Amino acid sequence: MPLQTGSAVENSFKNGLVTEATGLNFPESACTETYDCIFNFDGSVTRRPGFNFETGYVKKTINRTNNVVSTYLWRNVSGDGSVTLVVTQVGSTLYFYRLGTSGVSAGAVASTVDISVYITAGAPTTNTIECQFSQGNGLLFVTHPYCEPFYVSYNITTDVATATAITIMARDFEGDVADANAVDARPTSTLAALEAHHKYNLYNQGWTTTNLTTWDTARADMPSNSDVMWSFKNSSDAFDTATVANIVSGNSPAPKGHFITSAFNIDRDTAAGVSGATATTSGYFRPTTSAFSNGRVFFAGTSAAAYNSKIFFSQVVEATNQYGKCYQTNDPTAETLFDLLPTDGGVISIPDAGTIFKLFAVPQFLIVFAANGVWSISGSLAAGFTANDYTVSKISPIGSISATSFVDVAGFPVWWNADGIYQLGASGQDKNVPQVQSLSYGKIKKFYDTIPQRSKLNARGAYNYVSMTIQWLFRSTEASTPVQDYTFDRVLNINTLTGAFYPWTISNATASITSVVVVQGTAGVQTTDNVVDATVQNVIDASANQVVRFNVSGLTSATPVFKYFTAVINGSTFDFVFSEAFDATYLDWSSNLTPVDYNSYFVSGYKVRGQAIRKWQPVYIRIFSRNDTDTSYLIRGLWDYAGDIASARWSSQQLITESDSDFSSLSKRIKLRGHGLTLQFKVESVSGSSFDLIGWAEYSSSNTVP
DSSP states (O other): OOEEEEEEEEOOOTTBBOOSOOTTTOOTTOEEEEESEEEOTTSOEEEOOEEEEOTTOOOEEEOOTTOOEEEEEEOSGGGOTTOOEEEEEETTEEEEEEOOSSOSGGGBOSOOEEGGGGBOTTOOOSTTSOOEEEEETTEEEEEETTEEEEEEEEETTTTEEEEEEOOOEEEOOSOOTTOOSOTTOOOOOOTTTSOHHHHHHHHHTTOOHHHHHHHHHHOSSOOOTTOOGGGGBOTTSOBOGGGGGGOOOTTSOOOOOOOEEETTEEOHHHHHTOSSOOOEEOTTOOOOEEEEETTEEEEEOOOSTTTTTEEEEOOOOSSGGGTTBOSOSSOTTSSSSOOOOTTOOEEEEOTTOOSEEEEEEETTEEEEEETTEEEEEEOTTSSOOBTTBOEEEEEEOOOOOOSTTOEEETTEEEEEOSSOEEEEEEETTTTOEEEEEESSTTTTHHHHHTSOHHHHHHOEEEEETTTTEEEEEEOSSOOOSHHHHTOBOEEEEEETTTTEEEEEEOOOSSOEEEEEEEEOOEEEEEEEEEOBOTTSOBOBOTTSOBOEEEEEEEEEEOOOEEEEEEEEEETTEEEEEEEEEEETTSSBTTTTSSOBOOOOEEEEOOBOOGGGTSOBOOEEEEEEEEOSSOEEEEEEEEETTOOSGGGSOBOOOEEEEEOOTTOSEEEEEEEEOOOBSOEEEEEEEOTTOBOEEEEEEEEEEEESOO
């Protein structure tokens, strides 16, 4: 049979991992399997560096047993754009790390916040549930399902964090629903004998004891829920029961909301001075999520009946006492000055939402992520939100499962769901219509489906805007304990520029990576000064720690980098430190703990020509590599979809080394022995060595007849 020869050039590896294709339609520049590689936006593929403690690390001893762990980046602290804090939650305590040098852990401050101080009556312990964070006006807003919301202020001179509880207050627009009277029914009763449900509603409609007593004296009934007190005034502007016969109140409910009460414990007896009115409570549940948008704070996610679909929003904030004022300033039952103002607070209800997991502010919209879908809240003309002009629109039926995986990518969220990874983008002629799109469908769905559901619930990520890469931490196996929930053994990367996915492994035999954050620190020389009082005595905080001030000289901007909050067992407790993936020995924990080797590898896509009817003979592959450092790797051919070496369809492994300082790029011609209808090749790392491959060319021969 005559042979035909030919060549094919693959210019890049830019598409990363793809699991949603067959051997006949597999996309170019992609791979069928990979771990511990980096697929760069220039099309090259490199070996990931080893994990190791950051340069200049300082350990902090914290007990993580049965405790949740999370991190958050707080920018513009106290309104100072040069001050950034990494906030970490371990159990019921918030810790703070001030960025000022290249290492995060060296900036640990003594001041902490005890979340349990704000626990609600009857609630379970706070150490097993994560907080959510948002920021605005230089403050950190903290929500927890078992705590009153609170905000944290930070003194950048003394490095002291101070927490202040937020009591969310709202007007009672619902009233006492246990009132059995028809809206327009005037019950036959005296004021003294009037049942409490109706009496409360009258007070909440703006009636007072004085005018109710006047009515009671003149008549044998009491006002209805449609009677408006000030409509019964005479020409002298005085309340007069003689006008009752001349007024038809109709059957429309009178305005309600005279009383301003705690939004989550509406004590109607205390508010109206009655006995027996119905109380409304969320129990010990409080909002789980918040967002700062349009100059106000939004709260949502209260896991209690009649509360789980409500979103409370504060007045436009001009003073710190307004963060909990989720009500209109003017009394809606008043005869004058009853108008709803644009700057007022209030409550938005989305009955179909179910449990609300996350609020996320994007340009012109507040996005609500709930169990039953995604909603947007904005001004009616897609302008800024105001209390008297807003619209609520459902933009997707795709539900959410948790809040931990959300990542801010250039102002828009990307998150995990039960069935895939999604992003919110903008569409429409003016690019101002939010739209949900899948990132994983058609790319890595099979890979994603292998991740346990509990791992998806606890995944967490961060975005590096310089490398345009998102990293999510997750577990590849089902966790059975709280400690395992926060002991991650995988990283899923996505290059947002090319769309390439690529996973990493994490060895947790000696250290546990528990969370991730991206920081853009500064390089310089750090010194500390003791803070003294007016008598030149050292200032000591409540925990008997010396208060110090950090000073950094010679500041220069540093490139954003992923930092991993890492726990190491220390006797009966743990030492926490921040780590990076930067170790050029290509071993994990090489200088601080017992070194761990790992295998960086990828398997190319299927090489199929002539509709898979020609049988390929031995192939020559020319691999091109960047020559910044010496390169070593192993390569072999995989014929006819062989998934295992036991198939006898894998060629022998060959060791390739490249080293020539005279050239910026090198290439090596490699013969892959074997034959078959399809061919892949597998590249694997050599212990302690790197590789940086930029593409390959293929030269092969095949039979013309099957």
